[in-house]
Amino acid sequence: MRTRLALALALVVAAALLWLHGRATPGAPPVAARPAPARLAVARPPARVLGSAPVVASSAPDGKVWLSGHVRDEQGQPVEGARVRALHGRQDEPVEGARLPALEESEATTDASGAFDVAVSPGPVSGEVEAAGFVTAELSVRDSARETAEVTLVRTCALVGRVELATTGAPVAGARVLAVLTDSHDLDSLPTVTTDAHGRFRIEGLAPGRYKPWASTPGRLGQASGSVSLRAGTESEPVVIRLLGVHRVRGAIRKIPPGQPCTNGYVELRASDLHVPSLRAAADPGGRVDLEAIPAGTYSVHVSCSHNVVQASQPLLVARDLDGVVFDFDLDVPLHMDLEARARGHAHGTVVDTRGEPVPDIGFSLRCGSTESTGDTDETGAFRALVPFEPCQVQVRWGDEALTVLEPRAPVSFTPESIREPLRVVVDASLFAFLSGTVSQAGAAVAGARVMAVCDGRDADSAFDGETDAGGQFRVRVRRAGACWMRAWRDEHDSMAAGPVEPDGSLALELQAPGGLRGAVSRPGGAPASLFTVELSPLLHGVELQPRRYETFFGSDGRWQLEGIGPGDYRITAGYGEESTRQEVHVAPGGQGELHLTLEPPEAEGDEAEGDEAEGDEAEASPPAASPPAARPE
Template sequence: MRSERVVGAVLLVIAGGLWWLRGSPEEVGIAAGEEVRGPELPAVGREGAEEPQTIELRLGALASIAGTITDPQGKPVAGAQVCASTMSERLTQDERRRRNCVTSERDGHYRIAGLFGVRHEVIAGAPTFKPTRYERGEGAGRREWIDLRPAMEALGVDIVLEAGGVEVRGVVKDLSGGAIEGAVVQDWRQFSTLTGPEGEFSMWVQPGEIGLSATADGYTMGSDGGVAPGHAYEILLTPEAVLVGKVVRAGGGEPLEGVRVLGNGPGGGSTMTDAQGQFRIDRLLPGPYKPRAESDEVYGLAEEQVMLGLGETSEPVVIAAHPAFFVEGRVVIEGGGSCDTGWVALRDAAGGRWAQAQVEVDGVARLRGIRAGEYKVDVRCQGHVPEDTYEDVKITDRSVSGLAWKVSRGQAIRGVVVDARGEPVAKVRVVAAPQQNASDPRVQKTSGNAKTAASGRFEVTGLLSGRYLLEVQAWEPPRATPPKPLEVTVSKGQDLDGVRIELPATGEVRGSVRDAEGRPVRGASAALSGGSSRYGSSVADDGTFRIEYVGAGEYRVRAHRGFEDLRAPGTSDDDVQGEKIEVRSDAVTTVDLVVASASGKITGVVRDEHGSPVADAFVEAARESERAGAAGNAGSLETRWSFGKKPNLTDADGRFSLSDLSEGKHTLRAHRRGGGEALVEHVALGSEVTLTIAAAGRVAGTVSLRGGAAPEEFSVRMFDETSGYRRQDQFYRTGGAWSFAEVPAGTFKLQVSTGAGAAETTVTVAAGEELAGVRVELTPKVTVRGTVVDLDGKPVPGMAVQVTGSGATASAKDGKANVTDESGRFEVHNAPAGPVRVIVIPNGRGDYDFTSASALLSAEAPTVELPPIPIAPRRVEPNGASGDLGYTLRDVEPGADPLQRRWIVAHVRPGGPAARAGVVVGDEIVSVDGHDVRGANNHLFFPLTRVAANTAVTLGLARGASVAVTAVPR
């Protein structure tokens, strides 16, 4: 989550009339590993709390953090920048993103004042050093934050800077190329700086792959990534969209003050209403937004999504807020103490509602805007074991508070991670994954993870007794980890100590990615695949790349750019790309990749339905795959996944120019403010294209339960499988009415779901059409029962089953009936009727593979018994690499019936395993190792063919032949 955060911040002043609330600051010194504690919350009753019992955050006295910044030798660092940030859900997004930074004094001392009494992280940086986060404690007691209280003075928050930082430089501009002064630029650790008069900035970061983001008043967030040092960062910001409106009491129309409003759209955003009930959420991306209002007393949704365009401010949106309640409780640790990291979730299966809140100071979680209903409780506390079940929370006509949800400390696994030389490895994560227990398949399972300290030591806590697989994940930087997890056993009532995990010996890969003329390919990345490991690196501005800590072995190195595979000159998408290399321990391997030119251009103009130019329309392009059997909508889908690409906007005359395009045909998509889009396929490089955005339409209708009653709350999902266009919305107390504005022409699936029922239908919308009166009657949900069996028909225990369809997913949240018992039986409640996917997942690490089978559920009876679902054993070790059989299959056409999926060979690689066995293009595979993979059994195809290298697979073909294909290393 940290990599997605923006700079946390807080308000620095409080109105003069509130000064009397401040009181005297409370000074609290923090020793190493010591918890900072403040006043206990007042006791509250279980029900009937008319007023919130916690102090209003914005009325309390402000807090501060102070400490000293030193270098590794203990010398004070003057002029270091120190910033405090928070992600507390109690603050709005605007409050979180404001910058709270100071500069250390000559003696290294700093003090950050004006902070709200919530959890904060503190990070410091200075020239020649890496940005370093404050942390204290070891093992399970290690913390990277400070819990502040009102009026608290947190002292002794000392940071020792890490040596080895590198300097990066860049510039922040708007889309016209104008410099943006005063923009906040930050890395994933939340270390930040400000841009100068020409938009320029400089900051010291850790070496390697670094992504930077920037924000500024009047703009949305922009980003750029590259290799530090050496990459010249250019961050482009687009004009902000703004959502404005008012929250009023439903029925009376009185404005409501102090209600949180969330944007609910691609740019997120949150704020609080003022005394007139008005709200304003800025710095939003273009797209659909459905603002939601919630507090301890009310909940409401806007009636219809708001389509915001580039730089557009919405018309005032009125949100009618209905009576609602809050649920407050404390997550307590058995034997004493409160949880300080975790969350509490409420799920109302009958109404389809869900809410979640972070655990705040003293283990308190407060969930707001809760509607009447009966809720299942799910509790998570880092490093602790939750109860098997918790008492349901029933909300009728008043809030519930004073609850206590107990967790236990559980058991621990402790050990050390070292490299091949026996040296400790810091900052890698050890993950403990439970293994299946066939004798008791529905027993509660726990998992955990922990990061290694500088000494390489780790402590994974909150575990129950049982068998676990220990895996190492290493991302800072990426490095080779053991190909197989370590199996350990935690005995009942005893911790497991003395575990030693040794990482494999490694080498280094250096290389370049250039086109045939020797020019670096901008925005490219290099990826290594082989064995059980994957490695990658962005390519530097000069075309070079470097990948460290690569495990010894054979690999294939390929070049990518975003979702696009970069091909060698004169090759096709069906050809094997990249170069084979062998990495040796303690050695450097070099490789130079030559790819087809990526300097093509496409120009054109975007017009509306009347032929007038459209200014400020976004235009995106994606190279179409030439792979045999490829589905036709891949290019359209990729244009919708263009996150991180440089924005291309039309000018005042509607013109655009797309550059740095790879050889081949492209799909172009244009979309504009106010809705509407255009799609043109098969565009050649050098073309001049006109994209015509047809008038957007509108779809509206009603939803009813059987018998005619309207559901109080329901969701509607609308998507076009051909173009990839999709929208989803939630509706509350609309009398069953729903609508989508600014809809492009197309044929859409509509999936409607609520707690009591679900339905799916299809509508076709013409350009500019106002399609009203679409009526959807919900089919009651059903209980699904069945048996999971192996390929010989024997029951398989310990598999978790989910059922998904019509926009709804059902699994057991009220017990473990959805986990197969010793006879392979399962039961899933509130499953949607109609076409569904039955997903079968190992409940912990086991011997069987993931399976997703298609089924058609009838709603004629409240309970549906499925035929036995066969699943295949796992044929590749966990984290192991599957081999290559030497063929590719024809893609599924959009909208095809999954029960009719056929496995038709689209391409056979010359000289590969399938070619040597006699497989030809057009062959249909009907069985694998004697098991039928047609119709209801087609879900077995991938698990049966996902095999390790040097494994033989017998393919039965529709033409009557049976061939043995031996997989080779991929």
């Protein structure tokens, strides 16, 4: 299933390219309105005077406090002229339905030392910090009266290259190019540019990360042969995107019953059995849609009008260009109304152990009669849950382990008055143990490295993780049972698996240089796969961890390449539609491995025919077996 999710990225990108071809973005579900922020025009306090007397600042406006802070770049240098936008003045009331104060907005600009002062309401503050040449960063403070804001801005990157035809190598002018992060399916606001007369493009203002750009013109689609890792303030080497021929689907939305026109309409195609949006095109005022670059395949059809979405009962097979397709919009969905009126409020509090230490990242639930409110504590052990005003039993869990709640033992009866007071939950945390140690690279401590531990288990539920501090030290909470193995990574550098170590033990982990993998993927009949995904999941003591890398490859030769892979053991999965294969592989420090993979067809269910293989060699991206189309040409 994860392979299918990754495959959907290729199709989503094509949809985003179409979406950006001179159209507004329609069809988004309605968002609940909220009061517009009220801007607070308050002058910055006068410069503070240093001397033998204490530093004194001017008084804040009535009802406000000064939120102070600094903005620095990724190297710790001050950023002058950064714009700080703070939203404040709204706090969730504990009782549902209580009137909330209007949200206010205040602004400030950093001085030469990167410092700022902004007048805000006491309490939580959110917002953003931006400066030219830097990625916009989040501003978040839990208590403006007691905390300061320390914000780090990271310099932006640039991606450059050219687009050409795969058949002739001729440059393609006017192609739309999108910068896609390989580890994200969020395509709502992709940085996009158009190639010049020589097929060249430049995308600026990117956040650091690994990108794999895509490009399209009507009837053609392509991507870079490999991904590009961009670090803060850098520009990529020129990448080449080669366009291959795909299909074009044109048609119109027809409302049933006929009458009012389809407003804010769009058609979205999704690859069979995937839950990630794939291809989408907006409808013009007459309901006409043009999906300009669709790889061959079988898709479910989703049609939207006036923010309502319906799905066709049968999929659509795309094996050639289609024109005059009718997309029926038949809205016959009964609305469900919960008529049960129960007064509710937000319970809040902290989970601590017997020593009074907060227990972060722990699951809790409040079981109140027939309802249950669940969640996780934050990094301070705090929790918040919407509950009815009736007796509720407190339960705390860590993974599949239930912790003994020492206080309160009896159900808690919430009322509109008592729910305003924080609830203190004390648990027996004796099953916890901690692994500690350091992460370094070439003898230097590494801050912000991810550390993973697997203890006395052979499944993913036995994996625990943490992160190193500024001194490269870590402390990972694990179950107090059996031996543990550990692995660390930062960016594209990994440590080899280390262990065993007993709970409450310590390890020193050393990051090593990354390597790479490349090879080819073939379909069951031996033909090169033209559209497929490669997913790479780290292995730690036989346990498969969350995928580290998954990339989509689109081309005519079935070749694939992954660079910047930390050393260690991995499970690699390749997939195309319902066809997939898995294999374990070891990556040596700084090494390059070659791996050829052959996809296996899905197991037949009952008497169903495996119709893929007969058609496997016909097209550049031949489709899986298809059901009769629901949306059909007229």
